[in-house]
Amino acid sequence: MIKQPVRNFFLVLGLTALSAVNAFSQGKSIQIEAASQISTADFNPQIVVNPAYTEREANPNESTNMQIGPSNKLKAGSVMTVARGSVGPKFKGIGFTGYVPPDCDMAVGPNQVVAVVNTEVAFFDKATGTKTFQQTMDNTGFFSGIASGNVYSDPKAFYDKSSGRFFIGILEIDFSSNISKFLLAVSDDNNPAGTWNRYRIECKATQSGNDFWMDYPGFGFSKDAIMISGNMFPFAGGGVFNEIVTVPKAPLLTGAAATGTSVIENSFITIQPARTADASQTVQYAAAALNSTTIRLFAISNPAGSPTIVRKDIAVPSFQFPEKVPTGGGRFLDGLDGRLYNCHFRGGKIVASHTTKVANGQMKVRWYEFNVGTWPASGSPTLKQSGDIQVASNSTHMPAINTNSAGDISVVYSRSGPSLNPEVCQSSRLATDPNGQIGAPVVLHTSAGTYGGAGTNRWGDYFALEIDPNDNLTFWGHGMYGVAGGAWESGIFKYSISAGSAGTLVDPVSSSVYQGSAISGDNSSITTSDNSRFTVQSILIDKFGEAVVPPAQATAQAAAIQADFDLDLSQGTLSDLKVSIEANTSITGPAGQVFAWNWSTGAFVSIGSFALGVGDKTGTVSIPRASLSSYVDGTGNVRLLIRAINSVKGGRPGVIPPQFNFGIDRLGLAAAFT
DSSP: OOOOOOOOOTSSOOOOTTHHHHOOOSSSSBBBBBOEEEGGGGGGSSSSOOOSSSOOOOOOOOOOBBBBOOOOOOOOOOOOEEEEEEEEEEEEEEEEEOSSSSOEEEEEOOSSSEEEEEEEEEEEETTTEEEEEEESTTTTTTTTTOOOOSSSEEEEEEEOOOOOOEEEEEEEEEETTTTTEEEEEEEEESOSSSSSEEEEEEEEEEEEEEEEEEEEEEEOOSSSSSEEEEEEEEEESOOOEEEEEEEESHHHHOOOOOOEEEEEESSOOOEEOEOOTTTTTSSSSEEEETTTTTEEEEEEESTSSEEEEEEEEEEEOOOOOOOOOEGGGGGGOTTTTTTEEEEEEETEEEEEEEEETTTSSSSSEEEEEEEEETTTSSSEEEEEEEEEEBBTEEEEEEEEEOOOTTOEEEEEEEEEEETOOOOOOOEEEEEEEEOOOOOOOEEEEEESSSSOSSSSEOOOEEEEEEEEETTSSOOEEEEEEEEEOOOOOEEEEEEEEEEEOOEEOOOOEEEEEEEHHHHHHHOOGGGOOOSOEEEEOOEEEHHHHHHHOOOGGOOOOEEEEEEEEEGGGGGOOOOEEEEEEEEEESSSEEEEEEEETTTTTTTEEEEEEOOOOOSEEEEEEEOOOOGGGHHHHTOOOOEEEEEEEEGGGGGGOOOOOOOOOEEEEEEEEEEOOH
């Protein structure tokens, strides 16, 4: 039978020692025990499914102290009537292990998926869904020989494309011996079958004579370090706070000795470190829901050495904290407390999501995208867009969010209601969709029968959504659904949003003003989405597109840049090429145009248009597939002309249109090869 956790003595915990928390030290070196190797080949049998246990319990998920924030008039977006996404193959993940809830996370590599739940790890072949390995993650299985606790909970996993390694981890706790560790394993290459280096990281914090244990860990990474965050609760007495642990990545890749750093964060909020898609990103970002109108962003500089943290509070549309979520059979699911569930960083932007409450008692998913740019080195982060996933009379909850190289955003989540057993859904948006808008729900899997017992049942406590490293586009989700008998099962779901769209953005090697007067910026300004723009002031042109004097002959104002790219054609046969643009204008009215240089005719050819406005807008324009050879020369050169034009109505000469500034924040080519 499914049994709810019995260690619930911290579920309602006051902030009794807040003054002591404010005095906590920061930047403390922590112990990481010497690496211990294990090979998956040592396990016999390779797959152990549903051992003979039925009442093992997940670590109690303690609630944080969420506060009401200052009011504002910001509005979140909504769900479109159109659905986005083409659902691909799906396959069964790990079945019921006896733990409640499963805590679904995953890592997606070139050829395998590594899935984790409470408290097991399994490997799957991406092409066929075949399970090749499954073991427990405690001191009797994958972490045998280094662990000694009596509670193992909250597993995490990710794949780091830049190093080509899988990382998995899980909390180890012993409430009788005041043990709080994070067990970490790192694969020796991009194939999970084989050797792993395992580490045991100290997470216990001792302050004012009291010991604290870590709960609900976040698990992220950037170029040089990994980051573990957690909510810290006292074994006996004391206040509550958060801990951030950073560990240099380099020694973990070889099994060398490593030293970590613990930084105490006084605000008691669940902090989610970002998983970073950009291989050169040195700053580690993180996010947390500070209160009902504020998301706090963190920028951790030098995370592999002596970390320094900069915080920025961003106003977001007001939300209500979730409560229990109705589901089939008169039952309820745990809606947690409004914390963020995961966080991803790509191309100067952070995405995050959580569960909130609708006024009528339903729950709804809220998602965010923040412009981060090069903060904290320069600039300041801003909210780019936010939206709610609210549909009919049912609740949406337990979301995981991610974004791909095309700028598509997707959320995988649960949907349930009084007459609807929980099902796994996804809602997605194209980069070109209006800000705040996201696609209608697409069902990925339904539940067979009611879930759990009477009362409120643990659910989640998190789902996973990752991007395929092979194309930087395809989404892979991992979530739970109900099965016969009231238990759970996890499923792994593959789907795409931009069908046939190209892969990682290629930056221009050079760019220059083609029409207009340079205001600010240069080629480096358009290689990242950071609000640092290559800005050009428009000039008057005639009907042939030439600059004109006198103004009486003008029919439009125009500003344009020329950008040159160098594609690596050794990757295969070029099959798709898309121009990705993020830009704005100082006035409303100008339209965006894209021209590509035809190497055969020696002239620019119009290939499409994109939307422009006073605020940044993103768009994509496809270079005609049938003519790729005309626009890409034999060595991979591509030349583009990106123009903003404000024409006189009717093209009447002598009517001078207003001058404007055209700023490009990001310009790239997405190329797909076969």
